Amino acid sequence: MKNIRNIVMFAVLTAFFAWYGVSWGYRTLYREPRKRLGGEIAKFKTEIETGKSNCAMWNQGYDQFCGFYARSLPRLPNEARSLYTQWLLELLKYCNVEGGDVGGNNPTRAVFGLNFRFNVKGTCSLDQLTRLLFEFYCASYLHRIAAMTLVPVDGKEGQVNFNMTIDAIRLQQPFEAAPYPLQDQLPRFYPYVVRLQSNNPEAYRLISERNLMQAAKGGVDRADYAYLTAINLVDGVPEVWLTLRTDDSITRAKKGDTVRIGSFRATVVDIIGQEDMLFERDGMRWLVTLGDCLNQAYAVAPEAVWQEK
Numbered sequence: 001m002k003n004i005r006n007i008v009m010f011a012v013l014t015a016f017f018a019w020y021g022v023s024w025g026y027r028t029l030y031r032e033p034r035k036r037l038g039g040e041i042a043k044f045k046t047e048i049e050t051g052k053s054n055c056a057m058w059n060q061g062y063d064q065f066c067g068f069y070a071r072s073l074p075r076l077p078n079e080a081r082s083l084y085t086q087w088l089l090e091l092l093k094y095c096n097v098e099g100g101d102v103g104g105n106n107p108t109r110a111v112f113g114l115n116f117r118f119n120v121k122g123t124c125s126l127d128q129l130t131r132l133l134f135e136f137y138c139a140s141y142l143h144r145i146a147a148m149t150l151v152p153v154d155g156k157e158g159q160v161n162f163n164m165t166i167d168a169i170r171l172q173q174p175f176e177a178a179p180y181p182l183q184d185q186l187p188r189f190y191p192y193v194v195r196l197q198s199n200n201p202e203a204y205r206l207i208s209e210r211n212l213m214q215a216a217k218g219g220v221d222r223a224d225y226a227y228l229t230a231i232n233l234v235d236g237v238p239e240v241w242l243t244l245r246t247d248d249s250i251t252r253a254k255k256g257d258t259v260r261i262g263s264f265r266a267t268v269v270d271i272i273g274q275e276d277m278l279f280e281r282d283g284m285r286w287l288v289t290l291g292d293c294l295n296q297a298y299a300v301a302p303e304a305v306w307q308e309k
Contacts, residue, residue: 001155010260014304020088025136030097042128065284067284068142070187070307071140071187071188072113072142072169072170072171072187073114073141073142073168073169073170073187074170074186075170076184077107077114077126077170079185080114080116080170081104081107081116082095083185083186084116084118084141084143084168084197085102085104085187088102088166089102091132091135091136092120092122092132093233094134095124095129095131095135096124096128097123097128097130097132098121098122098123098124098125099121099122100120100121100122100157101120101121101122102118102119102120103118103120104116104117104118104119104121104243105117106269107170109265110170111125111145112169112171112172113170113171113172114169114170115167115168115169115170116167116168116169116170117165117166118164118165118166118168118262119163119164119165120163120164120166121161121162121163121164122161122162123153123158123159123160123161123162124159124160124162125158126158126207127148127205128159129160129162130201130204130205130207131201131206133145134196134201134204134243135281137195137196138195138196138199140187141168141186141187142168142169142171142255143166143168143169144166144167145164145165146165146166146167147164147165148162148163148164148165149163149293150162151218159206161192187231193249206282209307221262221263222246222261222262222263222264222294223243223261223262223263223264223294224246224262224295225244225245225246225262225292225293226242226243226244226245226251226261226264226279226293226294226295227242227243227245227263227271227291227292227293228240228241228242228288228289228291228292228294229241229243229250229290230278230290230293231271231273231274231290237254237255238254238255238271239252239253239254239271240252240253240254240271240277242259242294244261253268254267254268255268255269255270255271256273259279261294264281264294264295265281266279266281266294267279267281268278274290275289275290276288276289276290278300279297283297283299284299285300286298286299
């Protein structure tokens with residue numbers, strides 16, 4: 001019996017140690033290494049996906065940078081300053097700016113390359129200034145207007161002296177063999193750059209028709225003292241006479257003419273009989289009666305039809 005009991009105990013102990021050894025070997029030599037390997041594989045997969053995402057972002061960024069470099073000023077600083085100054089002078093001449101002048105300082109070094117600062121001044125009307133700003137922002141150079149001041153010209157209604165501070169950028173060459181920025185020429189490649197809501201300069205004419213200088217000048221708006229005082233036939237054609245009561249000056253206009261008095265800008269649409277004038281302003285039609293001020297006109301419904309008399 002004693003031998004049998006020893007044999008049973010030995011068998012049990014042997015089975016226990018065998019189970020423990022197999023369990024320890026499975027856990028230590030197979031399961032844990034496999035788990036670590038799975039974790040490393042997952043980590044590598046995450047790093048691969050991150051790398052792919054970074055590469056995609058770098059490729060996209062490189063394409064964008066290529067667009068920026070293609071718009072950069074020339075690599076040679078002297079050429080960049082001279083050519084861009086010439087372009088500004090041509091722009092002033094194109095917009096009929098009086099006394100247009102361009103000055104510039106030595107460029108300052110920045111992280112991205114060189115920053116050129118130019119000072120542009122001249123005298124023009126608000127129409128010409130609006131055209132100047134339109135042409136400036138249509139050009140795809142890496143430039144911006146950092147500051148601008150406007151001062152009304154005494155004795156010249158609608159004329160202003162302007163002074164602009166313009167910053168233009170010359171980026172560093174992305175790599176030695178890069179074809180851009182050009183060495184001694186302004187960018188010849190003009191990618192489409194969306195800066196303005198409309199590419200039609202007529203869309204911005206409303207800006208120049210506003211009386212922007214009234215607040216700067218102070219005083220009163222001449223349109224508040226302009227009255228329809230007469231409707232006469234001149235060579236068989238009806239003509240309105242508008243009297244400015246501040247100086248008794250008279251402005252005459254026929255159908256189709258544009259009237260400009262102070263902040264008032266409008267086109268004569270029709271002259272009705274001997275008492276009424278119909279004009280169009282800001283896309284709407286207005287009716288003013290003989291003896292009334294222009295700013296006292298009544299809005300006319302779009303469906304209204306007027307017969308010429």
